[in-house]
Amino acid sequence: MADLRSTITRVEGPLPTRIVLIEDDADVSRSLALFLRARGAMVEIYKDGRAFLLNHTEHSGHCILSDYKMPLLDGLELIRRLRALGDTTPAIMITGYYSNTLKARAIEAGYTDVLEKPTPPDILMQRISALT
Numbered sequence: 001m002a003d004l005r006s007t008i009t010r011v012e013g014p015l016p017t018r019i020v021l022i023e024d025d026a027d028v029s030r031s032l033a034l035f036l037r038a039r040g041a042m043v044e045i046y047k048d049g050r051a052f053l054l055n056h057t058e059h060s061g062h063c064i065l066s067d068y069k070m071p072l073l074d075g076l077e078l079i080r081r082l083r084a085l086g087d088t089t090p091a092i093m094i095t096g097y098y099s100n101t102l103k104a105r106a107i108e109a110g111y112t113d114v115l116e117k118p119t120p121p122d123i124l125m126q127r128i129s130a131l132t
Contacts, residue, residue, distance in 0.1 A: 019128070020061035020089075022046045022078065024070040028117070032065070035121060041128075049078030056082070061089060063131045068095035068102065076109050083110040090131040094119060 019041050023029040026047075033043045044061065046052040050072040064082075068075040075093050082089070090112045095102065098116035106114045113127050 017041045017063070017128070018044070018061040020044050020046070020052065020064045020066075022049055022052050022064065022066040022070070022075070023094075024048050024067060028067075035124075036128075039125065049073035049075065049081075053078065053081060056085075056087065063128060064089050064091035065128070066091060066093055068093055068097055068106070075111075076105060079106070079110040092127055092131070 017040070019036055021029060021032055021036070021043050023032065023045070024047050029045055029047070033045055036043050046055075048070045049066070053073070064079075066075045066078060070078075073081075075095070079091055079093075082091075091110065093106045093111045093114045094117055095114065096117040098114065103114040112131060115124065115127065
């Protein structure tokens with residue numbers, strides 16, 4: 001019986017990573033969510049930072065994957081507000097407006113990493129894996 005239990009545990013493995021995805025572009029959001037879910041992650045999607053902040057106490061994730069340019073509340077202000085609330089969830093910013101200056105500002109605000117869109121899938125998985 002012990003052999004069967006260990007086999008089941010190995011097959012099931014650990015619980016999947018929970019990722020909060022905050023992205024205003026529906027196509028990008030859908031693509032990222034499909035990609036991450038295909039790799040075993042549970043993904044919660046929000047269309048902007050404000051929508052996430054309104055619900056963030058009800059949800060938890062192992063990491064946050066957030067766009068930079070979004071309506072209502074951009075990625076920098078989002079992470080500043082989360083950090084001010086005491087939320088220490090590791091976060092990665094993804095942006096089509098990448099620059100060294102933006103990266104420095106994002107890290108200073110509380111992001112763990114900043115990636116340029118489009119990000120190669122292997123790089124994205126590597127960076128998320130490093131956080132969890």
